[in-house]
Amino acid sequence: MAAEALSSPPIPRRLARQSGVLLATAARHPFSLLVSLALLYVAWIVGERIVSWGIVHATFVAADRSGCDPAGACWAFIVNRLPQFAFGFYPEAERWRALLVVLAPPALMLLAVVPEFRGRRAFITAGFCLYPLLAFTLLAGGLPGLSAVSTEKWGGLTLTMLVGMSAFVLSFPIAILLALARTASLPALRLVAAGFIEFWRGLPLVAILFMSVIMLPLFLPPGVEAPRLSLALAGITLYSAAYLAEVVRGGLQGIGRGQYEAAGALGFGFWSMQGYVVLPQALRSVVPAIVNTAIALFKDTTYVMVVGLFDLLNIVVAGLSDAHWIGLATEGYIFVGVIYWTICFGMSRMSARFEHCEQRRQPAGAAAGASQ
Amino acid sequence: MSEPLISVRSLSKWYGAWCALDHVSLDVEPGSCTVLCGPSGSGKSTLLRCLNGLEEWEEGDVVIGGTPVAHRTRDLRRLRREVGMVFQSFNLFPHLDALTNVTIAPRIVGRRRRTDAERAGMELLARVGLADQAHKLPADLSGGQQQRVAIARALAMQPRALLFDEPTSALDPESIKEVLDIMVDLARSGTTMVVVTHEMGFARHVAHRIAFMDRGRIIEMADPRSFFAAPASDRAKAFLGQIRATDPA
Numbered sequence: 267m268a269a270e271a272l273s274s275p276p277i278p279r280r281l282a283r284q285s286g287v288l289l290a291t292a293a294r295h296p297f298s299l300l301v302s303l304a305l306l307y308v309a310w311i312v313g314e315r316i317v318s319w320g321i322v323h324a325t326f327v328a329a330d331r332s333g334c335d336p337a338g339a340c341w342a343f344i345v346n347r348l349p350q351f352a353f354g355f356y357p358e359a360e361r362w363r364a365l366l367v368v369l370a371p372p373a374l375m376l377l378a379v380v381p382e383f384r385g386r387r388a389f390i391t392a393g394f395c396l397y398p399l400l401a402f403t404l405l406a407g408g409l410p411g412l413s414a415v416s417t418e419k420w421g422g423l424t425l426t427m428l429v430g431m432s433a434f435v436l437s438f439p440i441a442i443l444l445a446l447a448r449t450a451s452l453p454a455l456r457l458v459a460a461g462f463i464e465f466w467r468g469l470p471l472v473a474i475l476f477m478s479v480i481m482l483p484l485f486l487p488p489g490v491e492a493p494r495l496s497l498a499l500a501g502i503t504l505y506s507a508a509y510l511a512e513v514v515r516g517g518l519q520g521i522g523r524g525q526y527e528a529a530g531a532l533g534f535g536f537w538s539m540q541g542y543v544v545l546p547q548a549l550r551s552v553v554p555a556i557v558n559t560a561i562a563l564f565k566d567t568t569y570v571m572v573v574g575l576f577d578l579l580n581i582v583v584a585g586l587s588d589a590h591w592i593g594l595a596t597e598g599y600i601f602v603g604v605i606y607w608t609i610c611f612g613m614s615r616m617s618a619r620f621e622h623c624e625q626r627r628q629p630a631g632a633a634a635g636a637s638q
Numbered sequence: 639m640s641e642p643l644i645s646v647r648s649l650s651k652w653y654g655a656w657c658a659l660d661h662v663s664l665d666v667e668p669g670s671c672t673v674l675c676g677p678s679g680s681g682k683s684t685l686l687r688c689l690n691g692l693e694e695w696e697e698g699d700v701v702i703g704g705t706p707v708a709h710r711t712r713d714l715r716r717l718r719r720e721v722g723m724v725f726q727s728f729n730l731f732p733h734l735d736a737l738t739n740v741t742i743a744p745r746i747v748g749r750r751r752r753t754d755a756e757r758a759g760m761e762l763l764a765r766v767g768l769a770d771q772a773h774k775l776p777a778d779l780s781g782g783q784q785q786r787v788a789i790a791r792a793l794a795m796q797p798r799a800l801l802f803d804e805p806t807s808a809l810d811p812e813s814i815k816e817v818l819d820i821m822v823d824l825a826r827s828g829t830t831m832v833v834v835t836h837e838m839g840f841a842r843h844v845a846h847r848i849a850f851m852d853r854g855r856i857i858e859m860a861d862p863r864s865f866f867a868a869p870a871s872d873r874a875k876a877f878l879g880q881i882r883a884t885d886p887a
Binding site: 522529531534542546 | 690691692715716718719721722723725727729730731732733742743746747748788791792795
């Protein structure tokens with residue numbers, strides 16, 4: 267068999283050149299060809315049904331369920347409710363504010379994958395860092411020109427975006443401090459950091475959310491009332507910080523002693539050494555893991571429904587029980603799935619793009635610099 | 639004789655029960671080039687690393703420019719700025735290009751303006767023959783080029799002395815010459831240098847003084863001519879004999 271294959275390479279090779287490697291492989295492996303054809307057939311059947319249900323027979327405009335073609339999807343439900351799914355119960359006249367909050371993160375992510383321009387990185391970094399503060403201020407209002415809107419009214423994709431992005435951005439500095447403390451030379455500092463991380467990482471997010479909403483107010487001074495949203499956000503942030511701290515610690519461990527020595531010998535102090543030499547390298551090397559954490563966190567924000575917040579998933583689920591649109595769970599969940607998937611895919615592309623650009627800046631020999 | 643720039647007085651260091659440095663004393667005059675040599679494990683790198691506080695020691699003093707180096711103080715940072723260090727494995731910052739490697743310390747530690755630091759940095763890169771490589775990352779440079787950038791980086795803080803810890807040991811023969819040429823140039827222009835090296839050619843022709851170390855002690859201190867012509871101790875004789883056996887030049 268092997269000799270035969272060796273003596274007759276031209277035929278498969280020509281085939282490969284003409285019709286692609288796929289066909290050549292198929293010709294040499296008839297069983298694989300059979301399996302491929304069977305799978306293609308299955309894909310056709312499934313795909314055809316999806317297109318027929320989701321597009322061909324679908325209804326996009328209708329007043330209620332009865333106006334929808336029963337053979338296809340009833341997207342009219344989504345279309346009618348879209349403003350609510352996007353902005354929750356935010357007052358109609360002020361929805362531009364919520365729209366800005368929803369669109370800012372995708373816009374920043376888009377900036378990360380378009381071609382390079384001057385100051386791009388600084389702009390994107392500043393955008394993400396300021397997002398929690400700006401988004402909160404914009405939504406809450408209470409400033410001249412911006413009327414105050416209570417957090418009870420925030421909801422839908424706006425809330426999901428706000429909680430997901432803010433928790434991630436706010437947990438980042440905490441995670442870095444925790445990771446540095448955990449690798450510090452002072453045992454007390456290490457102990458405190460490890461204890462904190464283990465505590466928050468060992469609890470289910472649902473429990474953390476209940477705790478932050480029910481127990482945190484007990485610790486607040488009397489008379490001070492924090493909205494449930496802020497309490498939940500605080501819980502998620504600490505939870506995320508614990509996970510992220512371990513990721514950052516992984517990056518820190520990859521930095522060789524030689525880098526610390528070189529920076530020390532140049533007169534760098536602790537913070538400038540971390541800021542200019544250690545962290546830039548450590549964080550770069552764990553970008554995939556950071557994005558992984560961010561994606562997981564973004565999806566975990568759906569748990570805020572247990573404390574009665576109406577994030578995207580919860581508000582769609584609530585809409586499903588509307589008497590005019592009864593029985594449209596499939597459409598509702600597909601819509602939610604597509605939105606989450608799109609945002610997470612965006613994050614993943616951003617990370618891939620960054621990795622591609624930064625490959626050469628990775629430390630070559632991580633353990634360089636050991637001398638006798 | 640002028641006041642020594644670096645003065646080591648009866649320095650001792652142990653790793654557990656093992657004595658790495660045993661009451662070592664050494665004075666380095668300003669503008670001089672001192673070579674520390676000796677068999678591996680003799681404590682020469684440890685001694686060098688004590689000179690800018692990379693290692694801690696148990697007994698004795700290191701005095702630089704009249705100020706003792708003390709650990710866990712702000713003084714240590716100030717002193718480190720005055721003593722540059724070149725490492726065996728270069729230890730360039732891999733995420734920064736050559737010019738930024740050279741300018742980052744003056745900008746961040748020395749608080750110089752970016753434009754000033756970059757002008758000075760380009761001059762230093764030109765001095766080590768790498769002006770055309772300024773915007774390359776360390777990964778894109780050869781070993782010799784990386785070590786030359788590392789020398790420029792150490793010079794950028796305008797140190798009063800430069801320490802070299804086996805600067806050519808990780809290099810191929812061609813790169814060794816590139817780096818040695820720079821070091822010869824520095825020594826001839828009156829830079830105070832302390833060099834740990836196995837390059838006996840450099841020691842013989844460039845050094846003002848040779849300190850031969852063995853088992854944590856400086857057992858011989860001489861000018862190169864008398865050291866190479868007639869080493870006083872048996873251990874130095876044996877050491878030189880071994881070097882000659884492997885390197886006929």
